[in-house]
Amino acid sequence: MIYLDYAATTPMREEAVETYIQATNHFPGNPSSLHDTGSEAEDLFSTCKLKLAELLNGEKNGIFFTSGGSESNDLAIRSIVKGHAHRGRHIVTSKLEHPSVLGAFSTLEEEGFRITYLPVQPDGLISLSVIEQNITAHTILVSIQHVNHEIGTTQHIQEIGALLKSKRIPFHCDCVQSFGKLPIDVKQLNVDSLSISSHKVGGPKGVGAVYINPNLHWESVYKLATHQQGFRPGTINVPGIASFVTASKIAINEMTDHQQHYLLLRKKWTDLIQPYSKSITIEGAQQLPSIVGMTSSNVQGQLLMLECNRRQLAVSTGSACHIGQQNPATTMTAIGKTVDEANRFIRISFGPNTTEQHLDQLYEALLPYLQLKNKIAL
Template sequence: MKYFDYAASTPLDEEAAQVFVKASTEYYGNSNSLHDFGGQANELLNHCRQEMADLLAVQETGIYFTSGGTESNFLAIRALLTSAFKTGKHIITSIAEHSSVISVFQQLEEEGYETTYLPFNENGVINLEQFNKALKEETVLVAIQHGNSEIGTLQPILEISKICKRNNILLHSDCVHTFGKMDLKPIAKAVDSLAISGHKFYGPKGSGLAYINPQLNWLSFFPGTVHEKGFRPGTVNLPAVASMTVAAQKAYNELQMNHQHDLSVRSAFLRGLAPIMSHCIIYDALNEDQLPSTVGLRMKGIEGQYVMLECNRRGFAISTGSACQSDMHAPSKTMKAMDVKLKEAKEFIRISFGRSTTVNDATELAAALTTIIKQTLNQ
């Protein structure tokens, strides 16, 4: 079986796994305990905090370790709302946001907030003119995903940030799909908060972090919480934090190499689709606004779930979109954001590459997809 679902989850890096075991067996004290075991654990935790802050070029006082992207998105958005620059109950996000962002916005609507959900243009990117028109005097928060997890398009966060700053609006960005694939220092500087998840860049599942600008005076969603300076309850998972930190450092050290690798694999895959390209629709952005590791596409007239099962039968693991909604039998949110009709949206599949994907692997997958579509159309 060959794996093409790295956008859903990656295997744990071997070095990161060794660090996980070492931290579990040697630094098992509670980092909040006052004895020496707790002190050793706290020292390692603070070291990891500084290392992650260095990767983002932010202050370590703004780094909060969490259980992953979902918790980071939820708590960061909640924290920003307690430190809004002005009074108002209007918030903005996109139709294609991860379910963890959509769900918290739905909660906020029940609490009296008004939400504007922005669509994508034909290139899978938010239109800045539409964004500007959506702004109101009462707008206090914007949450826009940096990289789309289904088609890999990059949103204009730097431009959105400038607009938000001019209007005293706080900005959160879900960076789960981009951390480890590109340098996020400019993004971290531009936003008020962001979220990442360890298992997307060869770290352990159940690890992640939220960054919140230390200049903001936020209130805890869980009053009385002492862990992570009141950001979240529960003992910090130090082995996961240490393991994630090692995986993050390795990802940053290999950014350029992995980017070139993904470009080569993507090119080979798309070349392999040439015989059936007239039956395919590839969704991507232009030039540097596209992550090469993610390919979102439709095969006209064939449901994505059928294609996924046929690929699985042939030894290739692909997906039909975000793993966080795959069991809901709902069409891709990204397709909805791009105004793709329901029937066509159900044709969507996602191919995503990783470190271990070879050009030959990609060529073989393209050949399998070619066979599937030819056989299906000839039935």
């Protein structure tokens, strides 16, 4: 199988697997236990917090580990909102956000908070002036993703963060797709809170992290939780966390080389499909090079995905977190596409092992559909 779905998940790096095994074998204790075995596990956990904070240019005591990006988004948002609810009940976001963010805000709406969903430009970008126009004296949180999970659009996070910092409004940023692929410095980006995920950078599944500026007030959504300053209950997954940090360090060290590789692959793919621009359109602007979201003019995305799968090519019809839902990817409707157009969406995403030959094979698989001239419902 040729894997072209790295935005959904990535294979574990060998170094991350080795770290997991070593941590499991040599640090078996619960870091909350008071005996020496527990203390050794706590020391490793503490080191992991420090190393991850350094990668983000943040503070060690701002790091909290979770079960993944979705839980990171949910807990960060709800913890910050709970800590600031006395100041107001208005929140600003967009329909571009990941389902975990939209789900958190849907729950908060049921609890009486007012959510403003910002309009989005057809290219997937959110205007800074639109954000400013929708801020009120009662706004207690703005949440805007860094890189969109379906079309790869990269928002102007630094400028957004500077605006919100000047107005003393907390800013949460979903960095699950950008971490390890773009430089992330929480101070330079003016981000108060962010979420990241292990399996997007070659670490194990079931591990993620939240960074919250230690100067920002938050309150736990759990009663009587004691782990990680009460942020999240449950025994800490030390081997998974150590493996995550190992993978993160490697991804960041290799980031520049990989980006050049992805730019070449993106140009290759763009050149291949350019003669069929009436049949398929690349969506978005200012994209992360490794994510290519496309809309067919005449063929259902699911059919294209199944045809690729038949030919041993793994592609996607959007975020894996949408699978099983009746509605199409919210990104597409957010940028003004109809439901029918959204159902004709397909996404490919590159990884370090993706080659130009892989794209040639993808092109051959899709060519019969690219050559279709009449709009037909398949």
